[in-house]
Amino acid sequence: MHLTALWQELLVSSTVGAAALSALAGGTLNGLFGRRICILIASFIFTAGGVVLGAAPNKEVLLVGRITVGLGIGIASMTVPVYLAEVSPPHLRGQLVTIYTLFITAGQFIASVVDGAFTYLHHNGWRYMLGLSIVPAVLQFFGFLFLPESPRWLLQKGLTQQARQVLSRIRGGQNIEKEYDRMRTNIEDEEKDAGGAHRILWRMLTRPPTRRALTIGCGLQMFQQLSGINTVMYYSATILQMAGVRDDKQAIWLASATAATNFLFTLVGVWLVERVGRRKLTLGSLIGTALSLTVLAIGFLLSAQHSPAVTLHPTDTSLNSTSCTLYGSCEPCMLDPDCGFCYRENSSTVYDSSCIPAKQTSPDEAAWGRCSNLSQVSDGSLWAYNYCPTSYSWIVLLGLILYLAFFAPGMGPMPWTVNSEIYPLWARSTGNACSAGVNWICNVLVSLTFLHVAEYLTYYGAFFLYSGLTVLGLLFVLGCLPETQGRRLEEMEALFSGNLCSCSASDWDGDGSRNILYNRVKGSDVLSDNDASDME
Numbered sequence: 001m002h003l004t005a006l007w008q009e010l011l012v013s014s015t016v017g018a019a020a021l022s023a024l025a026g027g028t029l030n031g032l033f034g035r036r037i038c039i040l041i042a043s044f045i046f047t048a049g050g051v052v053l054g055a056a057p058n059k060e061v062l063l064v065g066r067i068t069v070g071l072g073i074g075i076a077s078m079t080v081p082v083y084l085a086e087v088s089p090p091h092l093r094g095q096l097v098t099i100y101t102l103f104i105t106a107g108q109f110i111a112s113v114v115d116g117a118f119t120y121l122h123h124n125g126w127r128y129m130l131g132l133s134i135v136p137a138v139l140q141f142f143g144f145l146f147l148p149e150s151p152r153w154l155l156q157k158g159l160t161q162q163a164r165q166v167l168s169r170i171r172g173g174q175n176i177e178k179e180y181d182r183m184r185t186n187i188e189d190e191e192k193d194a195g196g197a198h199r200i201l202w203r204m205l206t207r208p209p210t211r212r213a214l215t216i217g218c219g220l221q222m223f224q225q226l227s228g229i230n231t232v233m234y235y236s237a238t239i240l241q242m243a244g245v246r247d248d249k250q251a252i253w254l255a256s257a258t259a260a261t262n263f264l265f266t267l268v269g270v271w272l273v274e275r276v277g278r279r280k281l282t283l284g285s286l287i288g289t290a291l292s293l294t295v296l297a298i299g300f301l302l303s304a305q306h307s308p309a310v311t312l313h314p315t316d317t318s319l320n321s322t323s324c325t326l327y328g329s330c331e332p333c334m335l336d337p338d339c340g341f342c343y344r345e346n347s348s349t350v351y352d353s354s355c356i357p358a359k360q361t362s363p364d365e366a367a368w369g370r371c372s373n374l375s376q377v378s379d380g381s382l383w384a385y386n387y388c389p390t391s392y393s394w395i396v397l398l399g400l401i402l403y404l405a406f407f408a409p410g411m412g413p414m415p416w417t418v419n420s421e422i423y424p425l426w427a428r429s430t431g432n433a434c435s436a437g438v439n440w441i442c443n444v445l446v447s448l449t450f451l452h453v454a455e456y457l458t459y460y461g462a463f464f465l466y467s468g469l470t471v472l473g474l475l476f477v478l479g480c481l482p483e484t485q486g487r488r489l490e491e492m493e494a495l496f497s498g499n500l501c502s503c504s505a506s507d508w509d510g511d512g513s514r515n516i517l518y519n520r521v522k523g524s525d526v527l528s529d530n531d532a533s534d535m536e
């Protein structure tokens with residue numbers, strides 16, 4: 001479709017932008033129609049979007065398709081964890097909601113394999129890449145026709161008989177009386193008609209426990225994205241090219257390996273979440289993520305400091321008008337989005353190197369000279385766009401693997417898991433809608449700004465920045481995130497009754513659970529920090 005850079009950016013970011021909006025709107029939809037109907041609506045929207053994408057005759061229709069899919073993603077991303085948390089027994093809740101992220105990463109891996117396979121189909125390969133997303137969407141739609149509504153939502157709507165039946169069904173016929181009574185009492189304690197989403201949000205913000213939960217939930221989602229996961233995923237092909245993989249197709253397949261690593265280490269998270277708890281898992285993950293981002297940054301720093309020099313300058317002075325030919329080494333050349341580095345290599349020594357403008361239609365080749373027609377190159381010239389040949393690539397590769405190994409078990413799934421369980425029922429849809437919205441907004445901010453940040457701060461500067469932001473995330477979690485493992489959803493509000501960041505060691509016993517149990521007094525609406533200690 002000969003997309004300009006603007007259109008490419010638009011097509012990429014429109015999905016994530018639409019997801020942010022619909023995640024925010026998903027709170028109201030969830031309150032009105034329930035979790036099951038929302039997931040069915042999301043699956044239907046995915047299917048419609050997939051059809052539009054696969055059949056798009058032009059870029060405008062493609063954009064409509066991308067926005068449509070984004071609308072589905074936003075609703076699903078906030079509803080599924082809530083649904084899972086509400087139907088799970090407390091001792092399995094963490095594991096089951098973490099499996100949600102496991103399946104996201106599995107989806108990302110399968111999508112990257114499908115994309116890799118269809119790059120070989122030069123004509124219309126992209127239609128299959130995008131259109132095949134209909135398959136999981138249809139499966140999810142029909143699968144969900146057979147699943148029950150969340151018993152908690154049914155109870156909230158006064159559908160007590162149905163709620164009891166569903167609970168008994170999902171507990172496999174066990175005695176559900178205690179669980180059912182606890183749920184009902186708690187829901188009766190809450191105000192029945194909490195009002196529309198904006199009223200609920202206001203109530204959440206004016207009541208200390210929910211304000212604290214919302215701050216923690218949104219903060220976790222923000223720090224998840226600020227630690228740069230989607231930059232790493234998106235640029236893994238470039239990182240791997242730096243690390244010595246020269247062939248584009250091979251780099252695409254290796255990017256699938258990155259997605260596979262993300263998936264495999266999320267599996268470790270599923271295993272760990274009920275063993276070590278959410279708090280320790282998130283803290284450990286943040287420490288490892290910050291350190292591995294530093295390793296990545298050091299790898300980029302050493303590559304920049306030992307960046308190969310430009311040895312050939314064009315003799316034709318009319319070509320000197322481009323800024324590319326003015327650079328003296330590869331580093332500034334590759335940071336300029338208009339230029340690329342053309343060179344030859346003998347073992348690891350770079351020679352015959354020049355900085356040349358990239359083709360405007362596709363930066364895969366140079367606009368002129370030896371690297372302009374790579375399929376016909378006979379002297380072994382290589383073209384590096386967005387990266388520089390370096391002998392420090394192993395550090396970058398090590399950083400990448402360490403990053404995924406630490407991020408995926410903790411910071412990947414925990415923000416979703418924790419958000420699904422920290423809000424009282426009346427605030428759950430709205431709380432999850434806000435935090436999922438924050439996730440998608442930060443996602444679009446980080447991925448859209450990465451190249452610009454790299455242009456101003458260089459690659460190593462960008463990764464040092466993410467590392468610094470991750471350390472901030474670590475301090476935030478250290479001070480503010482209480483352990484929610486094993487708590488009943490009904491107990492959560494009490495857990496958040498203290499000051500925002502009051503998770504001092506004295507409040508916690510050795511296994512990470514809180515010694516003090518608070519009881520809410522029926523009828524007391526506004527629970528101030530002082531009230532909470534009065535009711536111990």
Ligand SMILES: O[C@H]1[C@H](O)[C@@H](O)[C@H](O)[C@@H](O)[C@H]1O
Pocket residue numbers: 101104105108224229230233262411412413416439443
């Ligand atoms: O938890 C998920 C997961 O870690 C994905 O790999 C990432 O792409 C998403 O942005 C994130 O929300």
